[in-house]
Amino acid sequence: MLADTGGYNGDHQRLTKLSENMRAKSRINNPLLATRIMSAAQAAALIKPGATVGMSGFTGSGYPKAVPAALAERMKASPFKINVLTGASTAPELDGLLAAVDGIATRLPFQSDPICRQRINDGHIDYIDCHLSEVSQYVWSGFFGKLNVAVIEVSAIREDGLLIPSSSIGNNKTWLEQAEHIILEVNYQQNLRMEGMHDIYYGTALPPQRKPIMLTEAGQRIGEQYLRCDLNKVIAVVETDSADRNTAFKAPDDDSRRIAEHILNFFEREIEAGRLPKTLLPIQSGVGNIPNAVLEALDSGPYKNLSAYTEVIQDGMLTMLKSGTLTMASATAFSLSPAGIAEFNANIELYRDKIILRQQDISNHPEVARRLGVIATNGMIEADIYGNVNSTHIMGTRMMNGIGGSGDFARNGYLSIFMSPSTAKQGHISAIVPMVSHVDNTEHDVKVIVTEQGLADLRGLSPRQRALTIIDNCAHPDFREALHDYFARACASGRGMHTPHLLNEALSWHERYESSGSMRSGRK
Template identity: 60%
Template sequence: MSERIAHPGLRAKVMSAHDAAAKIAPGDQIGFSGFTGAGYPKEVPTALAERIKEAHQQGREFRVNVLTGASTAPELDGVLAETGGVNWRMPYQSDPRLRDKINDGTTFYSDIHLSHSGMMTSQGFFGPVDAAVVEAVKINADGSIVPSSSVGNSVNYLDAAEKIIIEVNEWQSLGLEGMHDIWRVGLPPHRQPIPITTPGQRIGSASINIDVDKVVAVVRTNAPDRNSPFKSIDQTSKDIAGHLLEFARHEITQGRLTNELRPLQSGVGNIANAVLAGLLESEFENLTSYTEVIQDGMVDLLDSGKMALASATSFALSPEAAERMNNDAERYAKKLILRPQEVSNHPEVIRRLGVIATNGMIEADIYGNVNSTHIMGSRMMNGLGGSGDFTRNAYISIFVSPSIAKNGDISAIVPMVSHHDHTEHDVQVIITEQGLADLRGLAPRQRARVIIDKCAHPSFRPMLTEYLERAEALGVGMHTPHDLAQAHSWHRRFLDTGSMRP
């Protein structure tokens, strides 16, 4: 561990997770490292959860506010949520226990654009950060921290925190050193342009400099990230990927793309990996990525030589891919860059680089508005994540989804979305396994016909067409015709009967 903790003063602060967690008080606001199950602290959150449980058993109030980069893992979000001790959480989550607490009203949740979350913390909009708890590969002799498998909002939390707890995780490869590019955006009016003009450009340092006097504990750990295996790619995902690749070929024939495409961004999941797998077998070469997370498919593209480099803020790997990364991290560090999410998701850079953004959705309506967060308008699923950062600022903004869910009882294309995350002004392309709707340059009523014809499942197309024609016949407004008495009737019918079908 002397190699991992090179600063003598911080080596003297090594203690157990239990003792470190004792330095967190009821009511504290805590900034944790971690992004999509990578780079989160492994032991202090569990020790904190035990303290919260003990306090509750004794009839004492103990609740904390939890800030992260994005979703984390059961060892953080899950154990803390289970205690009922999370008062407020931001900016993104995916843990089922935390989701239940949000939806039953136990935990308040702010679903915030990922590029805004660290900035808003630094600006003091959420109040003081009492503690930052972050995972590191190592602590350098000067006290600076080498992050592990994510950067996320760690820089913002370390800068803002009154006290710092560092978990040094021996499971994380020392070869990760050199992969990170730490650059502080700063606050107005002193901000300068982010000097990134190509996805592979490095502009900062390989470690996070901190105020070592704020460090109150260092905890030694040896535990893996939450590396969940991806599902096998099903035919629906392959069909969606096929439509997207055909669209890219069409854009090349129109002179709007080249065979290198533009830097790619994609959300996490089966469809995203299907697209990446399709690219592996395609004619496209010398690809790049400017995105949030490095997934298995991107590692495969890098290994094949199809992708030259990738920039992100975190990994989201299967156990097999994580092992490959750990075993050969030093080599991957030449092709991968991990940045703070305030940089990886920054609109300035996304717009400059001309990113092609592909994200998932829960539903879209016939005019191109997208709901990517709420089930039936009220129940939170996961959150907005970085989809808003990329969608509004991308060169091409794409949303993908299977056309039906729940064995055909739910249509992903509806008359009016039950919750708006992305408006028709930002959504350019919608793809389901049925086909692709290119919405660029179309007025709302033109969009409606294309979305119904190209993206809706055949079993729902007649109902959607009937709704549109009825709304047009009302004559209330022909720009975006709606029958407001029936606009959410599909959702109400599902809640009443378990199916959107009549």
């Protein structure tokens, strides 16, 4: 799979180097496709200006490495733009390079590259922030127009033309089916022993032809091991030998550990109340250091025989699978640190029986999340006193990354937990505010909010009850008094007691930060 070469080294012009050993044993076993092998530059020349291109990749794994770089070089010499659709975030070799040469006109559904983010916020890229579960349906329905080209990374091509997927599935099934033309990148760094880990389901359909997805357990297989491909649509095959992006996770800090402790204490109370079994329910975990801290805490707790139905396999899940805390993990991609990659490759026989990679319209499917009763844990930028969550926008206008899959699971899971440190920017920003500057997950979908200060269980509470619970349990002490003052004056205003607000002050905390650099009253 995912050999560790030290990660992306900052050299955007690095060349793909194919080893003599790789040349001796080709992974392109179909005779027809073997005749279509060409260089990345030759393949990139087949993509026309203005094309809509479906690229593989999800959270820095399984994305094409060579064709995007060659495409960026071509754009640098003769500027033009394309529309880029992926599974989720990719890496600097794709999003970063194309954004740096101003080569992206429209981007969806999720990104995390700093150059791409800056281009979006400068207005140079039209960004469509979508629920990840819906992208495939949107493309099938023609909402984004015709998909001209699919550029898909695979581990190998079988003699019969079936494709062995690499370290992510994402939207690859849809791209292969919908694209007029296909370019395949065969990456020799991907571990061939992943074969058999994937589960591609070909039973989806558009309304009114839909049938129930008969998936009742996280570890259940309902599809096929390989991606189907119309060989007549393949216009190029490019050989690569490049590692996935791999980012080291930070060790959990004190805030992350406290957040994890609050969540585990909550689980214990739910078990005692009979609302959760001792094996909990399938876990969905967002990506990052706080979710990994929660996974680490679960692994050190009394839990055994847990399962995960999520988007991404992170380091913490490998640890849990190895220890037996987790018996099965279903996802659509890996997102591992260099240490996690080494661990996976060293023990792949163990993990292959415990991990299933699915396409994202199944890994994130609302029907399945509701049926399995998923426990969703995701990060947030801010929450307001009534439980609305902003996961995407800084100060209401500047895109961070995107909503990703959090909404898929928050609305449809059994429990939706959002977590964040209570402050940011050295204490100048409060994560708990009178009104969020942008809403991604409404108060109707948010069940639990957690900061290092405490946990607010919002189930069964009216808006005013939620406000006091969130302020008292989650707000940092430096902002708690101001939040109580705002809420008390809103209640006394007579403007409506169901969800009291002072409209002229609701976003004043954000305005204060924009003008003075701090949400703290009176600070300059």
